[in-house]
């Protein structure tokens with residue numbers, strides 16, 4: 034019924050937003066008039082479950098069905114807000130979901146398609162975001178219709194490629210507003226990720242700065258198949274200036290972003306006090322998108338951090354509010370997590386903003402058409418030499434005749450061999 038409703042809404046042509054920053058082919062149920070219904074579901078049905086699994090020490094169970102439960106308090110006793118949406122996957126649309134943590138405290142994930150309707154697309158769970166095992170495989174799960182997976186939003190997870198068919202899930206990201214105001218919560222969120230050991234399945238191409246270093250090249254994910262094919266053919270990189278936007282579009286105090294699919298990079302450009310700056314768009318903390326952050330003067334806030342000036346600009350990550358110096362990429366509060374800085378300039382005609390990035394260079398396969406200009410040039414120089422030096426020409430013609438005769442001979446031998454084989 035829910036999927037029917039989603040289909041009707043789509044067919045109506047009314048506006049819809051992507052349910053999260055990584056899944057485009059889904060629908061936010063809160064925005065199609067279903068918020069109140071899901072608020073009742075949260076209060077009446079899910080809250081007691083949230084309390085047992087991720088609630089306060091008094092509410093939390095120690096064991097479910099004879100199995101020890103080692104969960105922590107993530108505000109499950111006071112869940113009072115939700116973002117509810119449908120995610121859908123098909124081999125031709127959103128194929129998978131990159132590793133991530135959710136923008137919530139407790140996630141309820143209901144399977145709504147029968148497992149016979151799709152292949153692949155397992156949910157993969159890794160460690161808790163603030164633990165050393167953050168990028169180690171914890172559990173794999175195949176969705177079952179009518180079953181709900183309840184997990185802390187702060188556990189790294191993702192969905193593998195779907196091979197066949199179609200899968201949909203109803204996701205409820207739930208939050209506790211009172212829990213989020215506690216100092217303990219803020220402190221936990223300030224801790225950055227540990228980029229320690231990693232299992233390949235737990236690596237994220239959008240959130241891990243060391244993704245390209247750790248993931249073998251042939252397994253690196255590329256957002257488009259053409260980019261994947263090109264990456265397999267590319268053998269080297271070179272620095273190139275690329276256009277991000279027009280200078281006119283980058284007004285004072287704003288930012289624009291460019292995504293380099295083949296390189297798996299995102300670069301954000303900023304204009305502050307008339308000057309241009311460029312940083313890695315993905316926050317070193319947990320991958321927040323810096324081009325959506327506010328830009329301010331550092332003022333006296335960050336003067337403790339090395340090499341900061343009061344007039345330098347900083348961008349405030351919209352996720353957990355870490356601030357980065359636009360000029361140096363340094364964390365304004367002195368934290369070692371910093372952002373990569375890119376060279377940035379206006380194009381020669383002053384119309385465009387350009388950044389310098391290390392691009393993968395595609396080496397075309399050696400084919401006769403691509404070598405034709407070089408062959409013609411060689412032939413040209415032979416003819417020239419023929420006019421200049423008849424002796425060379427005689428030797429050259431001798432060689433040419435030899436190659437032609439040898440070639441014809443080889444061809445006929447090859448044809449004879451083929452005939453004998455038949």
Ligand SMILES: O=C(O)CCC(=O)C(=O)O
Pocket residue numbers: 053056120130135142156190191192202204
């Ligand atoms: O594909 C799924 O079931 C997981 C979706 C998910 O993790 C999310 O939307 O945050």
Ligand code: FES
Pocket residue numbers: 316317318319320321350351352353354355
């Ligand atoms: S993602 Fe946490 S501060 Fe940026």
Ligand SMILES: [Fe+2]
Pocket residue numbers: 133134135140190
């Ligand atoms: Fe998620």
